Amino acid sequence: MRMPLSEASNPIKLLAVIGLLISPWFLTQVGIAILAPDKEIETMPSCELDSGNCAHLGGGETYRMDSSMATTVELNSSIVWDKLLDYIEDNGGEILVEITSQSSYYVHFVEKTPFWKFPDDIVISITDFSDSCVIEMHSHSRLGRGDIGVNPDRLNAIHETLFN
Structure with a gap:
């Protein structure tokens, strides 16, 4: 059974927020690697x-x-x-x-x-x-x-x- 994010501990929430914040950067790096080798x-x-x-x-x-x-x-x-x-x-x-x-x-x-x-x-x-x-x-x-x-x-x- 999965726990809703609202019930997750603070470290898990923090990791989720950090992951969302850095995902555009990672996607950009993948795009650069493909489009501009x-x-x-x-x-x-x-x-x-x-x-x-x-x-x-x-x-x-x-x-x-x-x-x-x-x-x-x-x-x-x-x-x-x-x-x-x-x-x-x-x-x-x-x-x-x-x-x-x-x-x-x-x-x-x-x-x-x-x-x-x-x-x-x-x-x-x-x-x-x-x-x-x-x-x-x-x-x-x-x-x-x-x-x-x-x-x-x-x-x-x-x-x-x-x-x-």
């Missing part, structure tokens, strides 16, 4: 002309970013690479693709939004020119039509990290 990006993507969930700086494809932002860093590329790796680690990024040669560095990594854990793909290319290097950056959200400014803000933060 990790896919490796091995070439620099570009943003669609009407995209509201993408930002790009450099490579002649600047989109939703200040086009006057510098893309040439007056530092040795190995210093810039180290700064980028520190940024990725500090922000909980997960590297999916990393391609290194003597004159270039390419990385595709994923950052997730803090609570809902929506995945965003970030692609950075650094090309070495002895005492300086040229960067190209791309960030896009896998789901949705808008990003509430997250992708331009992210690229601004990465730019600030690399140039300071």
Whole structure:
């Protein structure tokens, strides 16, 4: 015989309430896993002309970013690479693709939004020119039509990290 919830003890009621509160989060995580699985990006993507969930700086494809932002860093590329790796680690990024040669560095990594854990793909290319290097950056959200400014803000933060 089942006991009605009104007669259940306080811990059982508390567990029932907690379960109801977190179930939307779990359902969202299942949806994200199905609709937005990790896919490796091995070439620099570009943003669609009407995209509201993408930002790009450099490579002649600047989109939703200040086009006057510098893309040439007056530092040795190995210093810039180290700064980028520190940024990725500090922000909980997960590297999916990393391609290194003597004159270039390419990385595709994923950052997730803090609570809902929506995945965003970030692609950075650094090309070495002895005492300086040229960067190209791309960030896009896998789901949705808008990003509430997250992708331009992210690229601004990465730019600030690399140039300071």
